[in-house]
Amino acid sequence: GENVEQHPSTLSVQEGDSAVIKCTYSDSASNYFPWYKQELGKGPQLIIDIRSNVGEKKDQRIAVTLNKTAKHFSLHITETQPEDSAVYFCAASKAGGYQKVTFGIGTKLQVIP
């Protein structure tokens, strides 16, 4: 089955700096890679996703890159703000709602004002 490794497990950055979280996956058949943000007391929420036919996707201060050959993908947050503090999860699956989604262990991001 799929295995997703995520690092670092914790990350502290100064407000305004950039944060990068990296993930690798094992199953070359995976073609959908979402990123979720989990705030305290809430369930994870999708913040950005990328499909395997795209190498990079950007949404304001958030970007995700995908290297299919190396089987790794990364989340980049620029100009970090205190409200970016949360736990971030990467995940991998085949596209389609009935597919199993495999998650990384999560990264706790702390943005220091």
Next chain:
Amino acid sequence: DVKVTQSSRYLVKRTGEKVFLECVQDMDHENMFWYRQDPGLGLRLIYFSYDVKMKEKGDIPEGYSVSREKKERFSLILESASTNQTSMYLCASTSDSPLHFGNGTRLTVT
């Protein structure tokens, strides 16, 4: 907006009790999932369902069962709760991608 509602925010149960965790979604999604979340282990899939009365085992189904009698409702059942089932339980639904999660049920088994 999709709403996934988990009936209890916190639950405390005793070892050996039968426990029901309920989840309801309001977007007519075919697919529903139960995950448990533990520190250092991320989210692990327990069971999922792609249609009424259908179920599939996830990665850690032992000690759990599920029920899906109606499209909008997916129940997780702990037949005989044990202390190692103390965890945060997250329900999710989707029609395609991505998953939409509830806010979780924190279950403590004493």
